[in-house]
Amino acid sequence: MLVLASAIAIPAFAQAPTAEEPLSAPPAAVQQQQSAPLAKDANEGFWGRVNPFARKKWVNKRVDPLKDRLSELDEVNAKNARDIQDVDGRAQAGIKNAQAAADGANQTATAAGDQAQKAGLVAQSAAGHVDQLNATVDGLDQYHQVNAVEVKFRGGQPMISAVARKQLDDLAASLTGHQGYVLEIEGHSPLAGGAGIQSSDRLTEAVMRYLVTEHQIPVYRLHSVALGNARVADQEEAKLTKIKISSVQIRLMENSLAAR
Numbered sequence: 001m002l003v004l005a006s007a008i009a010i011p012a013f014a015q016a017p018t019a020e021e022p023l024s025a026p027p028a029a030v031q032q033q034q035s036a037p038l039a040k041d042a043n044e045g046f047w048g049r050v051n052p053f054a055r056k057k058w059v060n061k062r063v064d065p066l067k068d069r070l071s072e073l074d075e076v077n078a079k080n081a082r083d084i085q086d087v088d089g090r091a092q093a094g095i096k097n098a099q100a101a102a103d104g105a106n107q108t109a110t111a112a113g114d115q116a117q118k119a120g121l122v123a124q125s126a127a128g129h130v131d132q133l134n135a136t137v138d139g140l141d142q143y144h145q146v147n148a149v150e151v152k153f154r155g156g157q158p159m160i161s162a163v164a165r166k167q168l169d170d171l172a173a174s175l176t177g178h179q180g181y182v183l184e185i186e187g188h189s190p191l192a193g194g195a196g197i198q199s200s201d202r203l204t205e206a207v208m209r210y211l212v213t214e215h216q217i218p219v220y221r222l223h224s225v226a227l228g229n230a231r232v233a234d235q236e237e238a239k240l241t242k243i244k245i246s247s248v249q250i251r252l253m254e255n256s257l258a259a260r
Contacts, residue, residue, distance in 0.1 A: 148250065149167050151164045151248045154246075155246070175215075186227055187247075190243050190244055197226050203226075
C-alpha cells in the first residue's frame with residue numbers, strides 16, 4: 001500500500017504550483033479523486049486477475065489442492081508400478097516354470113527315444129540270432145560227401161594189406177583237427193546170403209579197428225553196415241552193379257555248420 005501511495009503522490013507533487021505561480025483551484029474531479037479512498041479488489045491486480053502482492057498463505061491456499069491431487073496421482077502411479085512389477089514377476093516365474101517343465105519333458109522324451117532305439121537294436125539283434133540259430137538247427141543233419149576210399153580184400157579175408165593201410169593212413173591224416181564229420185563204412189562181399197553178410201561184417205570190423213587203434217578216430221564218428229552181395233548204385237553210371245570182389249567203401253561225410 002505504501003508503494004502504491006508513493007506512486008500516486010509523485011505525479012501530484014510534480015503538478016503542485018511553485019511560489020511564483022499563482023495558486024489555482026484544482027478541478028473538482030481531481031479534488032474528488034484525491035479525497036476518495038483507494039478501493040480494494042481481491043481480483044484486481046497484475047493482469048487484472050492475480051494479485052502480485054498476495055501473501056504466501058494466499059498462494060498456499062490455492063496451491064495445496066493441486067499438491068493433494070499430485071500426491072494422489074503419485075500414489076496411484078506407484079501402486080500401478082508395484083502391480084505391474086508384481087504381475088511381471090509372476091509372469092516371469094510362470095514362464096520359468098513352464099520352460100523348466102518343457103525341458104524336463106524334452107529330456108524324458110529324449111531318454112525314452114534312446115531306450116526305444118536301444119530296445120529296437122536289441123530286438124533286431126535277437127531276431128538275427130534266432131534266424132542264425134534256426135539256420136544252424138536246420139543244417140545240423142545236412143552232410144555232404146568230402147572224400148571216398150575203397151579198400152579191397154583178397155579172398156574175402158579180413159587182412160589189411162600195405163596198400164589198404166596207406167589208404168587208411170591218408171584218410172585219417174586228412175581228419176586231423178576236423179570237427180563235424182562222420183565216416184560211413186559199407187562192407188561188400190561176392191558171397192550170397194548169410195555167408196556174404198558175415199564176410200562183409202568181418203571186413204568192416206577190421207577197418208574200424210584199424211582206424212580206432214592206429215589213429216584214435218572216435219567210435220561215435222564211425223557208422224558201419226555189412227551189405228553182403230547186395231547191389232549198390234554206381235554213382236558214375238547210375239545203375240546197379242554186381243559185387244565181384246570183397247571190399248569196404250569209406251565215405252567221409254562232413255557237416256559244414258558243425259565243422260566251424
